Amino acid sequence: MACSVHNHHTTSWLFALVALLFAETLAHRSNALWTNRNSSTPGVGGGSSSLQVPARRCRPEHAAALLQLKRSSFTFIESSTGGCLYDNTTLSSWIEGTDCCRWESVACDRISGSVTGLDLSFRSGGINGSGLHPALFSLTSLKHLVLDGNYFCGTQLPASGFERLTRLEDLSLQFCNISGAIPPSFADLHSLKTISLALNNFSGSTFPLWITRLKRLKVLDFHGMGLSGTIPSSLKNLSRLEFIDLSKNELHGNIPLSDGNVLRNLRSIDMSGNSFTGEIQASIFTQPALKYLDLSFNCLSGHIEEFQNPSATLRYICLSNNKFTGAIPTSFSQLRALTDLQLDSNNFAGTLDLYPYLMLRNLSSITASNNPFLSVSADDRGESTNNTSITELYFASCSLARVPSVLKYLPRLYYLDLSNNSIHGNIPNWILRNMSSLHLHHNLFTKVGQFPAYTFIDDLDLSFNKLGGLVPFPFMAWELDYSNNKFSSITPLDFLRMVRVTPSIKLANNKLSGRIPYMECHQDYNLTILDLSGNNFSGSVPPYLLKGCGNALEAVNLRDNNLNGTWPDEMGESCYLVVIDLHGNQIQGRLPRSLASCIFLQELDIGGNKFVDVFPSWLGNNPILRLLILRSNKFYGPLSIPDGKKNHVVATGYFSGIQIMDLAENSFNGVLPTGLFDAFKAMRMVWVDYLLDSGLLERDAYFSGLPYSASVDVAMKQQYMRNINVPTDLAVIDLSDNRFSGSIPKAIGNLVDLHALNLSHNAFSGNIPAEFGRLSNVESLDLSWNHLTGSIPPAMASLTSLEVLNLSYNDLSGSIPSGRQFSTFPSSSFQGGNQGLYGCPLPVRCNLTRPPSGASAPAPPALATATNQSFEAVILWLFVGSGYGVGIAVSIVLQMTCCGRHMNNALEKIASCIA
Template sequence: MMSVGSPEGSLASWNTTSWYCSWPGVICGGRRHLERVLALQLSSYNLSGPLSPFLGNLSFLKKLELANNHLVGQIPPELGRLVRLQVLNLSRNYLQGSIPVALAESTNLTTLVLSHNQLQGEIPMNLNALKNLEMLDFQDNGLSGQIPQSLADLPAVQFMYLSCNRLLGDIPHGLGNHSNLLALTLDNNMLSGAIPSSLGNISSLSNFSVQHNMLSGTIPPNAFSNLVHLQRIFMDSNQFHGHIPASIANASNLSVLQLLSNFFSGSVPPEVGRLRNLRWLQVTGNLLHAKESRDWEFITTLTNCSGLETLGLGLNKFEGILPGSFANLSTSLVSVILASNKISGSIPKDIGNLINLQNLFLYENSFTGTLPSSLSKLTNLAVLQADRNKISGSLPWTIGNLTQLISLNLGMNAFSEGSIPPQIGNLKNLVVFHGESNKFSGEIPATLSECQLLQYLVLQNNFLNGSISVLSKLKGLEALYLSRNNLSGQIPKSLGDLSALHYLDLSFNLFSGEVPNIGIFTNSTAISIQGNRNLCGGIPDLHLPPCSSLLPKKIHKFPLVPVLTCLIAAPFVLVLLYRLLTWHKKELVKATDGFSANNFVGSGSFGSVYKERTTNLVAVKVLKLQTPKAHESFMSECEALRTVRHRNLIKIITVCSSTDNRGNDFKAIVYDFMSNGSLESWLHPDTDGQVEHKYLNLHQRVAILLDVAYALDYLHCHGPAPIAHCDVKSSNVLLDSNMVAHVGDFGLARILVDDGSFYRHSTSSMVLRGTIGYAAPEYGAGNMVSTNGDIYSYGILILETVSGKRPTDGGLRQGFSLREYVEQGLLDKVTDIADMQLSSLDLENELRSGNDSSYKRRVDCLVSLFRLGISCSQELPSSRTPARDIIKELHTIKESLNGIQNM
């Protein structure tokens, strides 16, 4: 083995000038065996290279701990010679090949941990020789074949972790013989058949997970009778059916019960209320029902669960009236999911008792009545989705008390005629507001301009009137839907100054006068203005009559010429140094031709990007300093990129901070120009016919995802300090001339300084961390920044890259997120949810050529990618796959694809 890390190496003191028993990580014996090495404890020593077979000569070795390094190659079978070995931990490396059969000869092993590697092949049949084994951890590899029956013959085993592999077939019945077993995790495999009834005999079991498999059958009525120590059970995303047994109450220590995305039917047994430690009850996506009051009894009994935090009942067949006892549930509740059912009656009037509620999903039901006044007590509420119901009455002014709201969706209800209250302006954190298909009247309140984080405003199909000029102040607005109202006056030219705006629907109103011809109004596919009879002018593609008052246009030059003082960053390489010496003599204005539209590349929430016109070597990001938090974004980006260096991160060439000729602040960042644009532009090409040639095959998509994973792994684990990007999405993945991906836009990034999986609260708690659809759910519940949040966004990015669908795509099944859409698709036919281009070009060509083997392997790769995306976007942050393990899985997929090419 060799060491890397510090200039001298982590094992620099391992030399002949010092006694080896004094070397770091080496533990020797007592007086009788002063020169006998008993343990090598070298976890997280930044070691690389292959494992030496000569380790097998350390015959007195009891512990070999090499976890969390960069070891490669195969596990040497010579380790089987270590007959005294008790602990072998090689986890979190890059080891390949199969698990050596010879390891079974180390019969004194109590701990065998090989997890988070790239091991393949089948689990050896002879491991039952390890009679002293207490922990068997093979999770997160590429192991295949069936679970050996011989694993049932490990009398001392307490922990058996086999999740995140490619295991198939039945779960061995004999595993129920383990009387000492505490944890059994088999999730994220391809297991089938029923769960053996014998597992119900393991009274010691506390953690059981089989989620994301292809298991079927029912849960026997007495399944939980003996599981008195069970604390966590994950059975979601399988094909289970039948009833949830009342014997669940016997598992009196249960804190997590996750059964979502199956085919469970019947009612939820009221016995769940006897689970006093229950924190998480998730049964969304089943066939469960409730109609009569007795069917809802479980809600009343759940009031006994004082620590309940999540209640998921969505996408089932619940009907009837939600009992008033719902308002008496635990004040610890954070998330309630009742969406996509047929629940009727009023929303419980005392729902405000649930004072810590942050997420409330009521959409797609039959709720009637008005919004209860007590709703205003939910001052922690971040997401309220009550669309597609029959809620009536006016929108109460107390809605302004919900100052933490990020997403408010009240669309497609029966709110009576009345104006949107001016208190809406109190919702300073609001990013999404849906109020479409109601009967709102009056003018759009001027106070709405105070919601400066608003990105999506949807108010079509109402009775709104008056001007819309107030909306020009919403600098972060990305999509505006106002069709089928009674809005009038001229279309404000200032809407064209909203650089983030990418869709505008003003159709079927009473607008008149000249249509602007700047900004979004220059793209006929991005606006809809039909049904306004008195409009004129605009770009030719709109085919409107000319305006009689239209005057000849003057050619406007960019009026604000910055007098720049460029703070040149230190050169990184000679090529970059040359580029700086030749480029910095030009003024930015000249370099971009006055920031002309011809050199415009794109825009985001805090800046617009232009390319340098002559060499196309650099891109200039000009900050929109009038946008709230733009200065903080500038500082965050500079601070985050000041010391990091990685081939898959965008490079800062120079930073410019000065004033323009009117004395206004001017700030810009100059980067390497990425000639192939963003990943978003390849996945979702424009429909104007100019970029129809863009196509990424599966090999390219995997390569891009691998590049992004390398970037995140560096940011999270290998840079000068851990950095959370906080805005991983396809538009921030940029492609150079060689299609190498670079992660950009560090405007929301945070340098993390505390230990642990979660870090301190952001100092800018008013800013939503990330983008709707990509942002981790915990960010909406308190803005806690962590590297786990990036992994969630990356998981959504995987699903988007392989499915070709945006996370906010309206074409998904109603009420489904992209993740749920993929989960459901994996139960049916994976090619139906893959990007149409992948299915039609890559897969069907192989079928037509008769290459069934290649077709199957490619489909397997799609399944693996989708499963990886789902694994990364788990709701619980601690359940998400870390970046280094993502890299291992993508390498495995890449190798499989390379094998297809060579067939």
């Protein structure tokens, strides 16, 4: 488990620690100044002294500087055009003629009346505008300056001016939308104890060398700034440093702080999210003050040696996502203050003995997942191993062959992940007690018992095992995943009870049969995701799954069963369905027209059924419908555009969000409407850009947390590709095996984001549109088995992404374009009909100067004939993300050549990741 995504149970104290460390140097002094502005100056009649010195009024020149600063400061108002607008209405107490020492956000010295503190952070009204006004630098007595959370609209800090603030001890400019370079004038601030420029855009800037000249520095916070380069070894000379955060930058090289002799005062180190290399010295774990250490998400490597005199203060260690090798030091188990140990996603080897860690009474979490050469063991010493502090253990992908029995002596173990191992046999009954999250997926378990009475579990994942028999249901749950097992039966009453209380139930790819338990529509159940795909359910679909019913259901997947009947005509008025997958059943009838009321619908797959209907043009009004699969049904008629939209398809957004449209293997006919493809806006740009351009981003984000993906087959020709994490701009059109006629619309050439186009096995005539030369992203193009004439457009030779081309069985003539991708296509891309074509790669002479006599191409054969062609399947998994967290696994049939450029690139990337 990566440190950056660790759950809130282990990080709540972490935020408190970081806040404490930062506050001790900033807030301890600053807060006292702006909350007790009338108290005595330290050393001159302090709070416990009987001598009180009257507070002096603010110095006039300082008041004038502050008023000038106010006049130049603005409160940010978001512009509808995305620009920066400002409103000068903040800092209402800053009134000319009044004592500025009593103004909000201002602190003064009681003796001199000089302004010593200024907090203009977002918590105090703010100073938003186009940059810092020079008046700020006339306040030369400033010791504390906090400008966090302001909005400087991407401007740079002034190159000069800060050098005048020589008394400055605390400087904080976090999250101010500053860009450019870090001013070199900061080097003259020799009194600085705290500096934070975090969460600004200093991309292109290297780590500033002048930092090492600030000998009094205690807090250095440069996280999330885009810094590059290396850290100078002289950084270790900052002997007073207590807190350093350089996380989420682009730094590389060695970490100079691994020399234990210079870390005597360091309490927190965060170098995560960079590209640091090399080894770390084990002495870093012996420092007397260190509490927090995060070196995750780097490229650190080598062995971590054992160490003597372990730190008595170190609580949190995160070394995740590096390249450490060798054994995990047993010395870690001697860190008595340790609460969290995160070692996942490395190359640690050997055996991790849990027993010594059970003796650490503060330890709450160990993460060692994704160390493929590591095993975990623990001696079962009975009640002596009882530990009441450990709540989380993560040992996924650790070559485990059994469940460590010592875990049953951890009464507060609530989060356990043993997934992706080789554990076989029965799931122990004790492991089902008290768990909040239990992940045992991708193992070899064969049996699981029933849950103890009144068991509640947030997240249970038993998928990809060999479990059979009756599906066990806890009393209550939040997420259940039992998919890809051998379960054969469910208790209807238990199933319906879970439907009412469990948001997510996944039972895909088991051996369940019979009818889906029936229940009428209710508005009082919590079911959001239901996946029963890949089973043998029969009968009709219960109404609560397809009618909307005003409930919370968002994704329903019933594909690849034996369901029949019809789709109920009436949908609920409040339909929240996002994903509907009924592919591969025997459902018949027509689509309910009330499905148009499901305004959040993004993916509809009803392929492989017996629907008899015309093209559902009424679905075109939904601007976020991304996927429409009607393949292999009995749809008929033309692809008509409603009368009211014929001349306004673009303006009215007719199917404007569609990205995958598969209408293959039906009985559609007629001429394709010229304007149909003009409206396919999402096929001309990236999905997020489409949402922004259409003003749909907020609507899209409504279901952004839906953690679900359904498998969808989009057949293209000869091969299937299943991929994971396809970009949301994937665009596919398949109109093959229908009866379309007439010319191919030129507007298809404007769909520049189209990746695959299949118009084969129709009756299209005329020329291949020259506009197809604009399809710069197309990878598969199949126009075979039509009546196309004329020559191949020369511009198609510039389609450098094109890997698969099939123009066979047409009546094309002329020279085949040469060069680039066309030199990689086999002769089968052109053979069959096309008697007038000549040139490579046809078997006729490549240097032929005149075309041979041609003959008409044969008529398209029946579909059954096409299925005789042999092919080889290439399967990869790919989720087509919808921008909502709702995705689909798309399987696209593409003809791939063994030396295809994209396939080679993909294999190289996979190999590099594995390495």
